Amino acid sequence: MCAGSAPAYATAESAAIAALAQTPADITVTGRVIDETGGGLPGVNVVVKGTSNGTSTDPEGRYTITAPDNGTLVFSFVGYNPQEVAIGGRTTIDINLAPNTQALGEVVVTGYGTQSKRDLTGAVARVEGTEIVNQPVQTATQALQGKIAGVQITNNGAPNSQPVVRIRGTGTLLAGANPLYVVDGVQTTDIRNLSNADIATIDVLKDASAAAIYGVRGANGVIIITTKQGKEGKPVLSYSATGGFKQAARLVDMASADQYVNYLGDVSPTTNIPDFSGTTNWYDEILRRSTFQNHNLAVSGASENVRYYFSGNLLQDDGIVINNRFKRLTVRSNTAFDLSDKVTISSQASFSHANTRDVNIGAAYGNAYRASPIIAAKMGDRYGNTSAFGNVGNPLLDIEKNNNKSLENRLQSTFAVDVKPVTALTLRSAINLDLNYNNRRVYDYQYRNDEVTFLTSGGNQRVDRSNLNVTQNNNFRYLWENTATFQQRFLDKHDLTVLVGTVVEQGFDNQFSAARRDVPVDPNQWYLNAGDPNSSVNASEASKDSRLSYLGRINYAFLDRYLFTTNLRHDATSRFNRDRRNGFFPSVGLGWVISDEAFLKGNTILNFLKLRASYGQLGNDQIPANSYIVTANANIPYVFNGQPVLGATITDIKDQDVRWETTTEYDFAVEFGLLDNRLTGEVTYYDKTTSDALIPINIPGILGDPNNQFITNAADITNQGVEAALNWRTNIGESPDWSYNIGVNATFNKNRIAELNGGQALFAGGVNGTVTRSDNGVAAGSFYLLDAIGVYQSADEIVSGPRSTFDPKVGDLKYADKNGDGVVDLLDRSYFGSYQPPIYYGINGGLNFRNVDFSFVFSGNLNNKVYNAKKQARNASTDNVEASFADDRWTATNPTNSDPRALISSMPNSTYFLESGSFMRLTNVVVGYTVPVAALERFRMTSFRVFAAAQNVFTVTNYSGFTPELAGGPLDSGIELNSYPISRTITLGLNVNFK
Template sequence: MKKHLLLLLCLFTVRLLYAQDAVPISGRVTDAKTGEALIAVSVLVKGTTSGAQTDVEGNFTVNAPANATLVFSYIGYQQQEVPVNNRTTINVQLATDATQLNEVVVVGYGTQQKRDVTGSITSVKGDELIKQSSQNPVSSIQGRVAGVQITNTGTPGASPQVRIRGVGSAQGGVEPLYVVDGTFVPDLSFLNPADIESMEVLKDASSASIYGVRAANGVVLVTTRKGKAGAPRINYNGFAGIQKVTNRLEMANAQEYATLINEKFAIIEEPRTLPLTTPSTDWYDQVLRTAQVHNHQLSMSGGTERITYNFSGSYLNQQGIVKKNDFERITARLQTDFKVTNNIKVGYNAIFTNIKTDTIPSGVLYQAYVAPPILPVREANGRYGDPASINLGNFSNPQASLDWFNQVNRSQRLTGNVFGELTFLKDFTFRTSLGLNYGVSDYRNYKSRDSLTSIQFAERSLLTKGNLKSNSWLWENTLTYSKEIGANRFTVLLGISSQRDRWEEVIGTINDVPNNSEASYYFSLGDQATARIQNTGDLYTFASYFGRINYAFKDKYLLTTSLRYDGSSKFPEGNRFDIFPSVGLGWMVTEESFMKNQTAINNLKVRASWGKLGNSNIPSNVFNQTASLIPGYIAFFGGIPYTGGNFDQAVPPTLLWEVVKETDLGFEMVTLNNRLTVEADWYDKRTEDAIFRVPFLSSSGLGGSINGNFASFKNTGVEFAANWNTEATSNFRYNVGFNVAYNRNEVTNIDTSIPQYGGSGGVAGNLTTISRLGDPIGSFYGFVVDGVYQTEQEVTGSAQPAAKPGDFRYRDLNNDKVIDNRDRTIIGNPNPRFIYGINSGFNFYNFDLQLDIQGVAGVEIYNANKGNRFGNENYTKDFFENRWHGAGTSNSYPSADLSGVNLDPNSWYIENGDYIRIRNLQVGYTLPTNLTGKWKIQSIRFYANAQNPVTFFKYNGFTPEVGGPPTNAGIDLNVYPLSATYNFGVNVNF
């Protein structure tokens, strides 16, 4: 016991003496070549865990003994050790590491120096993501990555739609693969952008083929932040603000609506009129609101040479711009790495997310669009305005729908990864990792027994509950061998992977549960005779073997080749495995002797690649025959009815992967004294054996369709990105970036020559898209409007004898004097030809400004809202001002009797979907260090942010961002409006 006390006393004395000898040392760290300040450089007192990081101006302060040594380290720069030698001020210039360029990018199962990459990879750093107020990390890269189209929705918590280099499938999945710290996840909605260190987008087949059958649509790799050796660093980042609808759609008011309806009554000879002095209800004003949003994140990181950690917690509260639509997300993240010995390293990363959403009825925006403005919100007696009182149709009262709807969604997700890494024989590294993704979600919907209006009533209450559980695990083992022999530098990777995904959902309903409170919403309190249960689920597995070789000769001739052997249980036995190879070549031109004496080009690389990818994202068991059992299939035997079945979808005799083969040619150049960076790519991306739905001939007796490998598609395009980065003076620096991408989508082959129809114009039976040979997937298909019939004389003898004045006149494309389906043609393309972005940043003394602009060009939208009519729905202000209401009044808009042939899919519904938007504008101010130092705070930055404040477009709707699956894309049926966000925030580093 005495020995232990003596030891503790000695340690305390040594620590006390050390503390007495320690003195504050300050200084600034800059780039040795440009003189620019380096942010977040690690400054560690050698042999201890004490240290600090440089702030936004490159300044640091650390306590160290007069005879200590400071270690300065920063990614992409040479580590430097500087003796203190009794100094209190030490300024350091770090030189770029001669063996690598400044940027290190994450690739599949490892990292590479940017100079060694032979594929098309774009990296976005986490510090750029947090300068946006997006709640989903993917939204933050909109307009920042050439060739990546991101379509946002205003729904709180919803994931954006992502298309990398066009659409390559009609029936299969078209979303990219998301990989977070080595774990495959379905999306990134659970992740706080402030937790991300970097996000890499693998765009070409060469870089993505290491992921085989999951990579046909590209790969998004996310690396979360890790702890660094040094003293604990605490960061708080929070903002609060509002969200407002931009470009709100103007509808006809009560007087304008009455005028239009009276014109319609006159056309259809209905003997009644509406008064023009009726009070007007603005239904959009009734259901929409200015919403609030606030987000807070607190993180702590640090460690020693043996243990590093990063912990964070965040809370997001976002109101939707539709009333009663609220979203809450709590995220907790834990990350720790342990260096057990010099050869063994283990660690884990875990992210827990809890989400609660108060949802809204799916049709409330449609109801607000069509509800007559002469319908009051409430009558004088306090009851909801009833459409029966105006006798114009079976309209819902949107406010009653909002108040009646009672649904809450909850979900929890745990995503994590544990790994072990062993380095042996100097050049070998073995790594094993286990990724887990476990999710539980449930929803509860209660429809009370009530009578709100003549069509919004329920004679019995209905309780619906759903529970979904999903879990997946991914176990991967890799062996890496890295070696440099003379002018030869290479890395060999071998790996094996196995994965299992499973989900199961249970949905139950029951009547007559009392509406006392949340505590009474249980099945045991309802009528047990009405209880119904539905159970669905899926289970599928993957097995993979893969390898990759990276080789460089004299740092100027580069080779990357990979091979993956992938198998999936989603496919029939005998067709479950396939091989996915790739090869990439690079030539560092500036390393050649003939380029050594020139100074105009600092770096020039030419690269070419080819690879094969697969798409296994199809429904499981699609090759198993199932029968449809519906009341319509009834047979009578002995006078007794029996429910029958029908095989309305045939099973393909065999089913193969969708295979993507892609060729990419590109170059990367740095010039003008490292200020200008240019990158360009041309690609040819072909999908073979694409799963395509083909209808049966009526003689088959089935009357359905069959899915099979019946088609081929092609996406060809060009991408260009340039970035200018310079320091004009010691107090002013700026960067400006521009990227643009062109893509052409085409169906190149259909084995049966039968096209696939899809889409919906809002009216039953009106299919609006076609996927046929020679045209883009999901092209809009319909009649070409050639004007509006003005008089009865124009109608007489025309190709449309059933038309009337005020109806559309369609173009007779085949000149047979008859308008029928043979006159339908391609009238629009939902696949954009161009996507682009402009990104800029400015720093002046302590002020900073970030401005991001993005846009889309060469795209059309099918405005199905205009034709979604079944009676006397409201009209837009645009329609009122441009309608036909007598001979010579309009030759482009029909009459108020928007029915009959006017509802056929036609070019009037096609509108220009081009837009340009100020995506993000942020102004910040960082307090001087002489102020923050007094408070023992490393840095404080205040900022104001505007996201989506201005969008320029011609489309007659809330937003030109309209997504959808491949054969149903670009059709606007009351999409959730996009909003502008204005907020103020603060970022504090302790």
């Protein structure tokens, strides 16, 4: 043996020890898998990567598995993104699985049933409730902005305001343009009573094929909202809270006292300037940083035969205008009982109580734009008398001397019985109720300007007698639905689902209003009988409508790749006369899943490819219930045989043949998934035409109608466009700790009025006359204006140019003689675009690192127009102006060709006030942290997440006003005059679940 060499047995032992050290040791790994709500996720597959060794989670989401200490666990579950986690010697591994909202196999609600998205032949988009619950908004539709191609949402900053939703463009001019909402079967046009925390999913039916099952109610698209149900397992107690503040997202700089006085020197040199030091910023006086809070408490669970979900929600939104506030309490009960394996009864019910104090935004906010900055808003208990200065009324006085409160109680409920006499057949009967009771009291305080104002007496801002106005609105609507659904797979090749049913609907609306003067100032005495009976004014109105519908649908799939769907619906409505009330609305859709064909099997790039095409028709009867009924006004005094008597007379003319608006739509699309479905997308072309659209037709005044017009079917409207959506979702590198997703969607829409069929153009909106004109060949609500081409620089230029009927002076705007007749007048108006954007888009993204999550949403418009009417509205020479105009206006020493001279009255409607409506807004951003489950066990918590969220963070736009996002009707959107400012909201929140 050589010196220094180890014995042979020692070398062998060392080698054995080294080999043993490198051999993985099996360990027992335990943990819990939770879903996006923090609840345990049962049935999740847990497999050691590269082996067949696996298990699944129990009803509480817990698992136990034996695996090598250096192995990798793979967690997978249908509808969720799979995760791979390196064990690294750990014996406890908790996982939070994120839902795959782009999963091609997800099941969506299609109306009176569900269907795999893979098998759809119509245009349906889904948003999970988890994507909206943490956003600091009142309604779910606000949170949808920028998330779905083809869906344009225009928000309003006022508390309890309802967003304007347009699906694939504006398809009507006078009838209801909003989509139909279906909440657990209850059909409505208003979901402001719904708590976002109760929402499980939102499915948007965009095309006629998908929405045809709703017939007369689906012409403007359908948004189906499904609320949460209990999951099997132990009861789960959930609490979520959000709190923060709101402030105006964007304000306009108004002229300071010095700029204003300089401006007055030009426009009204003889004005007596009051002795006032400083500048009154009227926005500082009427706006504030307000609070926002939202609390939700829920308990849910399920046993073998019972499922339940109970919740309570408190939301408070104090608007950014002083004295404005909104508070809503909502309670919900969702239950289901399996009486046997063949019979299930279920119910969903929600009750909401809302308390709102509104402000007169026109008088307050509109006046704040024009109020003089050299008059104090208030000194002590006395208000600055802007009115006596020849100015608008004091905005602060408008708000503080008016108390406008409403109380609203609303109950929505569904009670259903499902019976399965045989496995393939389900019979369902459901009663859906919607009851809404609204009471509003508006009290105007008595005040005289010589009692409560300083500076001087006089002016016209006064209320000599207090006034109380009370309004009661009671609405009741029910739907009784009966359906039979047959679903069967034959010979492992044919999938057939057949649905037939009937729907009976009836609604009752009753409104009463009354007013009296001299009601005492004490709120405890704000009752009509406390006022002067001789000043009493009363009015009432009631209406009733009903519908009877028959519906049917066939879904058929051959070999899971050749798809066919047809919907048939027959509606009868009381809103039209007997000869016109019946309508038949069919649709058909075809689909081909090409990726299942043999010639594409085995490719590693294309995972999914489907072509689909559809055709369908829908109706719209959203007009007043008495639109075709000639009515008489009663109790009209006249003299008969020399004696005063009360009689009745017919004062309006109505078309008794008024009928449905009918929407016909074609839809062609391709859907795809690439690279293990990390990249998914959809491109759709649609062509939608609304025929027989309702419009007013002018009639000779000699016929006696006070409006000189009647409503009839006399227009066609087209919307043609392309929707595109792309989504990418993957991990970063090989690490399962990092993942991200990015999605973009864009809609290209062209809206046109195709034919007025003998009708006249429709005018709407504006300050000095109307600014929109809807006519053949242009978009609905197109701006119809004079073309401002500069500023007159000299008297010679006025004389040498076309004669103008607007009597221009040096420094006034110069308008183009469009028709070339040598005269500038209203005949020279022409079209300059519309508020309807030809392009609108959304960008969504997220980043996750272990327990930290980050998400954002951008939304915006391109190439649309907005009209800055507030700049045009001039009530008097003492009205304030924007700081930029005060500095840049035309003067003899500043001969600009952009802005006119100082003026004392409103200028004609022109392109000078027309601006770009394009914008991009960071609509929402959320950063959250989820505490590891292991740290929560001692507190009996199953999840704990904290987050920060911001809404309307910033807006990139060239528009000079408060916001380019301007809601309105089909004929007058995009006009900023007295709009409530969009607010920026910053909040902190938490979500916690207890076992």
